[in-house]
Amino acid sequence: MNASIVLLPGDGIGPEIVREARKVLEAVAVRFQHSFAMEERLMGGIAIDELGDPLPQSTLDACRSADAILLGAVGGPKWDDPNAKTRPEAGLLAIRKELGLFANLRPITTHPQLVAASPLRADIVDGVDILFFRELTGGIYFGDSHRSDDGVTASSTMTYSTGEITRIVRLAAAAARQRRGKLTSVDKANVLEVSRHWRRVTAQVMADEFPDVEFEVVLVDAMAMHLLSRPRDFDVVVTGNMFGDILTDEASMLPGSLGMLPSASLGSDGPGLYEPIHGSAPDIAGKGIANPLATILAAAMALRHSLGLEIEAAAMEAAVTGVLDDGLRTADIAAGGPVTSTTEMGSAVAARMAAS
16 A cells, blocks of 8 residues: 655654654554655644744645644643744644544553553453544534633633534444444533533434444533543543543543553544644653653554554554563553663564564
8 A cells, every 4th residue: 555644743742752653654564565655744833933833834735635644742831822823732723623623533441561550440440441532623612702801701602513413423323333332422411502402413313323322421520420430331432522622631541641542533534633642741852751652553543544454553553562561661651660761662663563
């Protein structure tokens, strides 16, 4: 296969972790006789510094024509001035909107080797395997009205149309049908009218199109508690933009480190955007201690969802499992034991890919 992948290293630790993911992708290409044309483009704070725009037109054009996009991270205190005309994160919101990336997939899976790294008891987190579907281009983050009146009051509007709800629920339900056959929808229908609409539309889609999938509805505050007390009860979870943002960050602690969790942002067509769920971690940038595994796993998701290379994606995931079996640990998952550097971890995964 010939495929093009745009790399957006971004800010902070982004360049370090994307470099290791690229190394593993190159090993995949050699082993499976593919050709991956990978080019780097500017996005985020570095793009503001160099071109005055967090998402330059040249970057957007390259992304539109690519088969997949791999992002490191954007942002940092350097660009946190509240009076700034633009911020690095604006580039992330813009690329989601411009490419129509309405579905954010976040798998929350605990690795048996890392159960001790979780802040929760092993009997709670062992065996957790949840796939979150977060609606990404609607809700309060993209509402019709965002305003502040003379610094005294401010408002943001949460809006969802039937079409926006239907398309994300269909994707989530189809995934549940291929997994353990259970879908959980999360809302706040006891308070919010927009959540009552979300619940009505979701229930109708499930009844009409997915009667074979077990379906339940959970209020967002209850879901926040259940993720800490009985996370193994959930299979696929679908929810709106803000609730999904918060709940997936909470769930990310179940495996013990943000450095282990990838994500995918997909649209109806065109390239998907793949990234680790953690931020740019400017406090450790340049120290060679960042965990590249989430970015490597995000690259595996790119192979699976955008390139249709399931065997290659599974091989990458197996290589990650293999280095964990070998006892390699970056600082975030070392639990006081020996620490492997960012480069060493990436090289170890690439070596496993080449040898297996």
